[in-house]
Amino acid sequence: MMPNFSYLRVNSLEQAVEGLTSPETRVLAGGTDLLGCLRDRIFPADKLVSITRLDKLRGIEETADGGLRIGALTTLTELIDSPKLKERFPGLAQAAGEAASPQLRNQGTIGGNICQKPRCWYYRGEFHCLRKGGTLCYAFGGENQFHAIFGTDNKCCIVHPSDPSPALVAFEATVRVVGPKGTRLVPMEKFHVLPAENVEKETVLEQGEIVTEIVLPKPAAGTRSSYRKVRARRSWDFALAGVALAVAFKGDKVERARVVLSGAAPVPWRVKEVEEIVTGKKLDASTIAKAAAATVKNAQPLEHNAYKIPLFKAVMEEQLTAMAKG
Ligand SMILES: Cc1cc2nc3c(=O)[nH]c(=O)nc-3n(C[C@H](O)[C@H](O)[C@H](O)COP(=O)(O)OP(=O)(O)OC[C@H]3O[C@@H](n4cnc5c(N)ncnc54)[C@H](O)[C@@H]3O)c2cc1C
Ligand code: SF4
Structure with missing residues (x-):
């Protein structure tokens, strides 16, 4: 059931900023994430400030x-x-x-x-975990198959x-x-x-x-880009592993590359090792193989998510191969 909160629909940004007075006052846009979080009592809100008229x-x-x-x-x-x-x-x-x-x-x-808020099932459930101000992360020793393999800092593996x-x-x-x-x-x-x-x-x-x-910003000349997501179900689902690429080519060589993973870490995870390997090179089979290996070089899988390592390698290989073809 929804908790009680007051509702302010503002007509200007100034009003919105003035309305957001306490940590329990929250911005409401489309409501597709926020209203579910409130209904499930994941965090409290005493006021919602709707910005939809702006x-x-x-x-x-x-x-x-x-x-x-x-x-x-x-x-x-x-x-x-x-x-x-x-x-x-x-x-x-x-x-x-x-x-x-x-x-x-x-x-x-x-x-x-x-x-949007994270999808960790402990966080979305009734567990007062570290991210909610508690003392423990339940995922490290629990059901962590959809959790992070990078950047957890041994604190939270969303x-x-x-x-x-x-x-x-x-x-x-x-x-x-x-x-x-x-x-x-x-x-x-x-x-x-x-x-x-x-x-x-x-x-x-x-x-x-x-x-x-x-x-x-305007992409550099010769930029090709892609996003590939692997998920458990064919209908809506969050990423098990995803790769975003923005690669600028000069002739058949890579001039500049940005490589970022989803489903990998608590933040979008940039893999500079891969960017360095491909920059200045042709995307041939040998460069792509090195790049795929570098994608997961520093991964620290948890008990139930080591499957993400071959998955990320395979997606990187697939995406760079597709990009090389233009
Ligand atoms: C079943 C389901 C499946 C989903 N699957 C995916 C998926 O596969 N991939 C994916 O990327 N997303 C997924 N989502 C998330 C979905 O894309 C987001 O819920 C949606 O984009 C949030 O936009 P909203 O306008 O509804 O935000 P709201 O629900 O209104 O707000 C979400 C959060 O952002 C804050 N907020 C909103 N706008 C602003 C702003 N302008 N400035 C500051 N704070 C703001 C709110 O306070 C709140 O904390 C899924 C959601 C659901 C419910
Ligand atoms: S990964 Fe751990 S600390 Fe982070 S939200 Fe989930 S249970 Fe909480």
Whole structure:
């Protein structure tokens, strides 16, 4: 059953920031994640501040330098359907298309997607774990087949649940945030927080801060991109393993590469070792094999998720091979 909370539907960003006064006041966008969390009493809320009337936060526009600005209230369906996105950032359009179900994509916004709460079943259940302010992570010694193989810091082994996030990191996006102290720009790569930094937070957002837009810089000439997700079921499901690639080619050689994993770590997980191996090279079988091995070189699997190691290697090999073909 839903707990009681008050509801404020604001007409301006200023009103929204003023309304977000306490840690138990929360931003409401499409509600597809937040309302489930409240219904299941995962965390409390005494007030919801709905930003859905803020039309300036909707839509996809060109920026002066040839990039794109995506308003935080743009739905995942709008991302998938955008010709500009499909043409210049196909890996991001693919990632949005891999998220959730058509109904959820019609309602869920990109701002809410990158801020969504983790799916760890202990966290979503009745366990007062470390991330909820308790003293213990139940997953390390428990059912951890869908958990992280990187970046756990032996504290919390959630995987970051968003599919678009790794693609946004690969495209070097920036998140614009507005709050009580004004506006700040956060590189997407630094937007999510590792357990070592703060085990109770998923993002760098402070009290009262709202994501207003995500800015994608113009991709370098010759950039190809993709997002591949492996999941347990063919219908909606979160990533067991995913790979987002944004690779700029000059001739038949890689000039620049961004390689980011999903389903791997508490944040979208950039694998710089792979980026270094492919940069300056042709994507031939030998380079691809080295890159696939490097993908999982530093993995630290848990008792039930070692299957992710061959899975990530195989997906990386498949994606780089496909990219080499153009
Ligand atoms: C059954 C199911 C399956 C799913 N599968 C996938 C999947 O496979 N891949 C995937 O990527 N996602 C998946 N999702 C998540 C889904 O994509 C998100 O729920 C959705 O994108 C969130 O958007 P929303 O607008 O509904 O956010 P809300 O539910 O309104 O908000 C989500 C969170 O973000 C905060 N928030 C929202 N907007 C802002 C903002 N502008 N600034 C600051 N904070 C904000 C809220 O306070 C809340 O904590 C799934 C969800 C469900 C319910
Ligand atoms: S993995 Fe994180 S969210 Fe899950 S039980 Fe452990 S501390 Fe809680």
